[in-house]
Amino acid sequence: IHDLRFVYLNKQLNLCILRQAATGQLRANYAQGGTFEKIPLNIIPQYILDFLKPIANQIIEEYSNPYFSIDIGIENEKPVVFELTGAKVSFPINEWDNESFYEHFYQHIISKTSQA
DSSP states (O other): OOEEEEEEETTEEEEEEEEEOOTTOSSOOGGGTOEEEEEOGGGSOHHHHHHHHHHHHHHHHHSSSOOEEEEEEEETTEEEEEEEEEOGGGSOOTTSOHHHHHHHHHHHHHHHHHHO
8 A cells, every 4th residue: 555545625525545556666656557446435444534634624724615635644553644735726826826836835734734
């Protein structure tokens, strides 16, 4: 197992994808031979959903109806965030160019999650 990607749309968790790297690869990138498998939401352990909830809520509170994903792995039996991604069309980017938008987005998420 490499990681789990949780996809949020319309202010709720909609999809979980198990991402696995190709043999000999470190990244679970589809273009590099990685595989994706849809995982039913009803089998996700509650402790993972509890971990995701405050992170997702911070993003949902800050942005109007965002489309985003949270990639997590398990380290020492605890979930850890590997990556946060968002669709540019879902965020108020008209006042930022792409680079400064993502810098603002990531810094905001880091500041909010470090307060939790």
